[in-house]
Amino acid sequence: DLLVVGSANADLVIGVERRPGAGETVLGSDLALHPGGKGANQAVAAARLGARTALLARVGDDAHGRLLLDSQRDAGVDTVGVLVGGAPTGVALITVDPSGDNSIVVSPGANGRLAPEDIRSATSLLHVSRVVSAQLEIPLETVVEVVRRLPEGTRFVLNPSPPRPLPEEVLAACDPLIVNEHEARVIVGGDLEGTPEDWARALLVLGPRSVVVTLGAEGALVASASAEGSTRVPSVKVEAVDTTGAGDAFTAALAWKLGTGAELAGAAAYAARVGAAAVTKAGAQVSFPTAEEVAAL
Ligand code: ADP
Numbered sequence: 683d684l685l686v687v688g689s690a691n692a693d694l695v696i697g698v699e700r701r702p703g704a705g706e707t708v709l710g711s712d713l714a715l716h717p718g719g720k721g722a723n724q725a726v727a728a729a730r731l732g733a734r735t736a737l738l739a740r741v742g743d744d745a746h747g748r749l750l751l752d753s754q755r756d757a758g759v760d761t762v763g764v765l766v767g768g769a770p771t772g773v774a775l776i777t778v779d780p781s782g783d784n785s786i787v788v789s790p791g792a793n794g795r796l797a798p799e800d801i802r803s804a805t806s807l808l809h810v811s812r813v814v815s816a817q818l819e820i821p822l823e824t825v826v827e828v829v830r831r832l833p834e835g836t837r838f839v840l841n842p843s844p845p846r847p848l849p850e851e852v853l854a855a856c857d858p859l860i861v862n863e864h865e866a867r868v869i870v871g872g873d874l875e876g877t878p879e880d881w882a883r884a885l886l887v888l889g890p891r892s893v894v895v896t897l898g899a900e901g902a903l904v905a906s907a908s909a910e911g912s913t914r915v916p917s918v919k920v921e922a923v924d925t926t927g928a929g930d931a932f933t934a935a936l937a938w939k940l941g942t943g944a945e946l947a948g949a950a951a952y953a954a955r956v957g958a959a960a961v962t963k964a965g966a967q968v969s970f971p972t973a974e975e976v977a978a979l
Pocket of ligand 1: 861890895896897898899900901902908917918919920926927928929930932938953955956958961
């Protein structure tokens with residue numbers, strides 16, 4: 683029911699006392715290797731909630747690619763759309779310092795080779811999906827091709843991360859466009875003034891059918907082009923351990939709920955519970971809750 687089109691990365695994480703300067707070597711902790719990337723994360727998050735989910739992505743013909751395929755299959759994601767080869771699997775090299783701050787270098791690798799042609803070859807996947815969800819860790823022209831190939835009646839959800847200005851054609855297809863404050867600022871392309879309600883209004887002017895602004899511990903805000911005003915979605919009070927992947931879990935849950943016929947505010951309220959559950963555990967994919975865990979929250 684849900685098709686996620688996006689990135690798959692191997693996250694290589696090392697704890698360090700401090701970051702090396704140019705020409706310097708520092709010793710770090712043992713390496714931790716995790717499946718990641720926004721596309722792969724969203725697909726796992728949706729499948730764990732019970733959604734019938736497929737992933738359209740590209741990985742390398744290498745050990746990291748196999749790790750990603752295994753983690754998708756373990757979560758119950760349909761991997762028929764995961765293409766293999768063309769470049770090494772995408773990698774995020776992450777150092778974490780004692781204060782918990784990350785420094786990240788991303789090598790897009792195979793994600794950068796997920797081409798418009800790959801979307802054209804996968805139109806059958808688009809046709810069996812009620813909702814298609816995308817992010818921007820793959821080439822923008824590939825996202826444009828998704829929008830062009832979208833069957834009548836299939837809903838398109840975009841989290842523009844990492845953010846960049848978007849063509850009108852893509853904006854007009856979003857229902858909703860899901861952004862945090864930073865992403866909203868880049869998409870609006872200037873100063874973000876006033877309240878989140880004002881940001882939502884500024885985003886709607888650009889053409890999406892609806893907008894969701896995520897506000898971390900403050901929850902979220904939804905607004906739609908077809909209705910006046912906006913609706914606040916309360917957050918759930920939890921002990922935050924690690925917010926990595928919360929946005930991906932939120933987006934996946936929202937996309938899936940919309941596919942089941944939920945209206946936007948209701949889907950966002952459910953997604954906020956899923957995002958809150960995801961911050962109570964360390965890591966990204968391992969922190970994503972099942973439907974039972976969301977209900978128990
Ligand atoms: P992103 O990771 O994309 O910046 P947010 O941090 O806004 O996204 O998180 C997405 C959603 O996850 C939020 O809208 C909220 O519902 C939930 N969430 C995130 N952090 C917390 C938190 N500390 N407490 C409760 N819910 C949270």
